[in-house]
Amino acid sequence: MTDIDSEPILIVDDEQDVALTLKESLECQGHRCLVAGTGREALRCLRTSTVALVLLDLGLPDMNGIDVMREALARGGPEILIMTGQASAESAMEAVEGSTAGYILKPIELARLARIVQRVLQNRRLARENARLQADMNQRLRETEAVLAISKACSSTLEVREGLRRVCRELTRFIGADTGAVYLHEPVSDHLIPQAGYHVPPGLLPTLLATPLPFKEQGFHAAIWRERRPILSDDVAADARFSHEMFRLFPHQSGLVLPLILDGEVAGAFYLVWWAERRRLTERELALVESVAEQATTLLRNVRLLEQAERERRRLDVLYEVSRRLAAARDSKSVLARLVDEASNLLGVEAAGIRLLDGDDLVLGARTVSAARIMARAKIKHGESLSGHVVARGESIQVSNLASDERFDPEHKRGALEEGFQAFLGVPLRLHDRVIGTLNVYTKRCRKFAPDEVSLLSALADQTSLAIYKARLYDETRLREREATQLYDVTSLLASSLDVDWVLDQISGKAVGLLGCDAFGIYMYDASRGGLTFRRGINLAVELTDNLVLKPGEGVAGRAFESGRAAWTRDRMNDPSLAYTPAADDLIRSKAPRAYLAVPVLIRGDVLGVLVSYFFAPHDFTENEIRLLTTLADHAGIAMDNARHYEDSRAQQQRLTQIFDSTSDGILLVDPDGSVGTANRRAEELLGRNGGTLVGSSLDEAIARAGSPDADRQKAEAALRRLAAATEQESRGDLELKATGRVLHWVAQRASTASGASMGFTLTLHDVTEERQVSQMKSDFVSFVTHQLRTPLAGIKWMLELASQEADLPAEAGSYVQDAQAAAQRLIGLVNDLLDISRLERGKLQMDPRPVALRSLTHDVLEENRLLAEAKGHRLDVARGTDAPVVAADPQLLRQVILNLVSNAIKYTPDGGKIEIEMRQADDEGRWQIRDSGVGVPASAQARLFEKFYRADNVTSMETEGTGLGLYLVRLIMEQLGGRVWCESVEGEGATFVFTLPRHAETT
């Protein structure tokens, strides 16, 4: 729009002088003027120039002035001022209707015209200004609306693509472009990726959306993205900056690149297209589109923040989920399998795998099926290939083009290329600040992994490490538990069977289970063949087991045998150190598996044989396998040893059984519950049972059935109960069996295991029927003889007594009578001793055990012997003791013991000797001793002193009256009373006789 003041005024009048006058006058006023003399001329002027005002004479020669007016108005509105000669109402009407500025009557008053022109132009200027202001206001309103719409578009969605599409739409509309598209920068590929378009011709849309724009590609066009400000071209085809083929794909006239700058980086861009228009943008428009771009950037920022938060949340979700699933999987195999699946899902990659450090090796932990060729090797070295580098550096490694990576293992690289893998990301697995392996992902896309992907994988790696650690602990525990269980089974088997082959078969089975080996063999040294021969095994070729003889040192087994230590080979085919004889070599080559582990079977340092575990493929034996097999070998050794012992003890048992059954005594082993556990044949005969009916029955019942007199039975039962209750060690007695008419002497002894546990007792039955008959006869005889001897002896004694009382007996005769009396008394004593011995020997002496105070009993005896002692001039003392033992004994019998010991001391101590008696309590015993200063007892005689009729040499030479019965009687009585008696002496220094008796229960 041009300035009104520069626009000419057209004067249309056929009166030339009028026209010139007006022109001159107006030009004087500063107006430029055109003059047209005819209608046609006027119209030509209107056509070629923008005219501010037309001074129009209606009366024209060639056409009606009204027509000119209409034409002028139609062409864009100059002001019309009608000049007319006659001011009729009609013409005035026409002027108004023609929307003229007014009319002026001829003749024209120049001053007035000047005022009118001034006013008309002023009005025109005002009108035009108004229009401009109006348009400007409308424009601003539109802009505001557009910005509002864009702002609404931005805030209405956080879905970036949709948000950008809306912004694009509003921007396109607002700026008046024909088509718009929006791109986002993708940092991994460094491309601008199309996101959305607006008003894109349908045929073009797929191409547009499928064509990413390289952000940093060589070429001029790269600059337009990097300018970071709007770039407009109104002739794209000719613009060198728009060199990318995309701009040529759809020819267009004008294009605007509007970059989206986020945090100083290009985050994306709008591209607006005018197909035909050569578009220019005012500064205002540029400022506006930049502000729109800023708004869109805010949208992007918000969206990114949201996305980041969302990603973070998802990552946490995923990690949580992963950790949950890992927690559910406990053994390390399934943990690892899960982990690689999770890793590949998490990063959207096609393959993943884990390698774990084992010594210097990185062994394959798990891999997705798709990783079979890119992680093909079971083991790689620390520092080798990509995994090795990750572990060695302890940092993540990213490779965007595997084909050109020099570190990648060639075999794996070949696999990767053939399968189309391009990029790699490996992160170290760390546990307790130590790198334990690597977690790798592989993708077929050529891409860079974003930092958050790396951190996600690292987070997964941390979980992996913990999971592996946990799973390893679990595995270890499970393994140990399983091993322990299996070993326990083996131990139980050992205990359960003495069949050595059976046990060896079990060991073979367990070995295969525990070691997971393919075959197993147990070889024993066969001295007759000079080598190891097969004993038992699993899965070995018959030819091998039948024919193989391995010399000591030959092969793995021979080596283990010779060295007494475990020996193994990873692969016998590739182990030149193994030496075989040709025969064995042939067999081994054709029949034996590949990897062997052999451990010796040792018993007390002797190698008996060898256990060999086989794998059909080369195998690296672990410490644990060696340890397990060694344990099994120990068990095998124990089994063989047990079997040997068992054979020995069975032979022994057979001999004992023969003896047991052939003995003339009945022998029973009675269990603690009183039932008969074992009985020999003789025991069955004696108890009148047969056919093994005795074993298992109760002993009481067996005795009752045999029909023994109640008294016998009760006594036996009571004694046996005491034995069973372990209150006594031994007991004995007789049983008269009515059923068989036999008399059995039984001896029961408590039986204990080596550890002291009660096994009940053994009962020996000795048939004393005949002995008893003989004994009865003897007893009758003794009674008879005793009576027959005593009667005359009593006669002699009494007659001599009467004789000694005769008042007139001559002194000499009196002394004869006295000697005769002493001799008679000795004879009576001898008869009494014999009788007592006879009774004691037959166990027929009446016992009446009760508390006996040793001190008073001793004093009584001493009192009786005082005269005798005084006659020999002995000093006879009882040592003053602090205690006076009370023992359980028959007082009459104990009196006999003390009497015998005292009289012996008096007798065998030369005149004027010293005799001292001492009593004391010792624990649960009463101890009594008498020490004399006599001849003493030779050491050789001490043991025999208490035998019947035995007399030591040194007393037989003395003039004494011994019979050799006194100490024998003492011993019999002491045995009967449950005590002990012995002699302590050095010959020539006197003797000490000691007896001990159980203290009376109530006084202990």
Add this chain to the structure above:
Amino acid sequence: MKPTPKRILLVEDDRVLRRACEASLRRKGFHVTIAVDGQAALDELEAWSGPLPDLILLDLLMPRLTGIEVLEALRADPRTKAVPVLILSNSSREQDHAKIDQFETAGYFVKSNLSLQELGEHVARLLGD
């Protein structure tokens, strides 16, 4: 006035013992009646005139009736039931001892282990002298 001497029935088959015992007891002032075996003892008591003996000294092993049988008879007879009996025997047969224990007796002595002196003292004590 001298008290009436205590009466003792001495049952003993052995002549020597009978004589020694009788002599000894008479010296001590007892009135001694003699029976040479068990049957004779019962006969003697059957024909007893006056108060029954204060004490019977009874041997065990005798012909015709043994001391045990005599003791049974004495204890079975209400007349003689309460007469004290002192057993003087040389028997060592356990069953004799067992049987004697069934009856109430004044004591049991093995003759060869007993002096006349001791016998006299026992008798005197039994008869309250």
